[in-house]
Amino acid sequence: GQQVMQIPQYQHVQEGEDFTTYCNSSTTLSNIQWYKQRPGGHPVFLIQLVKSGEVKKQKRLTFQFGEAKKNSSLHITATQTTDVGTYFCAGGGTGNQFYFGTGTSLTVIP
Amino acid sequence: GAVVSQHPSRVICKSGTSVKIECRSLDFQATTMFWYRQFPKQSLMLMATSNEGSKATYEQGVEKDKFLINHASLTLSTLTVTSAHPEDSSFYICSATTDPANSGYTFGSGTRLTVV
Numbered sequence: 001g002q003q004v005m006q007i008p009q010y011q012h013v014q015e016g017e018d019f020t021t022y023c024n025s026s027t028t029l030s031n032i033q034w035y036k037q038r039p040g041g042h043p044v045f046l047i048q049l050v051k052s053g054e055v056k057k058q059k060r061l062t063f064q065f066g067e068a069k070k071n072s073s074l075h076i077t078a079t080q081t082t083d084v085g086t087y088f089c090a091g092g093g094t095g096n097q098f099y100f101g102t103g104t105s106l107t108v109i110p
Numbered sequence: 111g112a113v114v115s116q117h118p119s120r121v122i123c124k125s126g127t128s129v130k131i132e133c134r135s136l137d138f139q140a141t142t143m144f145w146y147r148q149f150p151k152q153s154l155m156l157m158a159t160s161n162e163g164s165k166a167t168y169e170q171g172v173e174k175d176k177f178l179i180n181h182a183s184l185t186l187s188t189l190t191v192t193s194a195h196p197e198d199s200s201f202y203i204c205s206a207t208t209d210p211a212n213s214g215y216t217f218g219s220g221t222r223l224t225v226v
Contacts, residue, residue, distance in 0.1 A: 031211075033210075033214050033215070035214070041219075042203055042217040042218065042219055042220050043154065043203075043205075043215075043217050044217075045213060045214025045215060045216070046214075047214075048210070048211055048212070048214060050211070088153060088154070096142055096159070096207075096210065097144065097156055097159055098144075098156070098215065099156055100146075100153045100154040100155075100156070101153060102152075102153045103152075103153045105151070
């Protein structure tokens, strides 16, 4: 399957600080999805990006899809303790499959 | 919204036995379901695509005789781990979707398999 890498692997921030995770694919992606997984839970869909250079916002979360459709980022402004979890990007394959990135585990220190 | 139910949530079995995991779409029909495996603090690895009424499509490196997938109806896919060994211990999770563009993939709650 595709290789989808995310950095950083872990991130600890003070509550109120910003957070960004970066997703890079070895191949061009048809689209990209972002998920959040709380400890002990299952992934929950956040958003899908399809167009080159697309930017979408959800309250304090900003998602970007690179011009070449090989990278993406998720930025959280003013983190809160409820933002704790692992954030995964997932790149679309040739069918309906999605290949998950390596994930970034976010810890927010109150 | 779409709901995916997975059962059992936890199972402990002895080496050499087989374990069946069920994944059900409760309020929609899913012609395609996906099975993932997740090791502690690692990402989800796509194992196979389950296709209703036809053979599953396995990802490279996944043994199809080891991980049997059956998708006999539009609401049920099963994953059977055959002749389980301790190295098969993992978190197995399924997913399906009605509208990938807007609602993404809905995941089941996962099955924690421990082989002793």
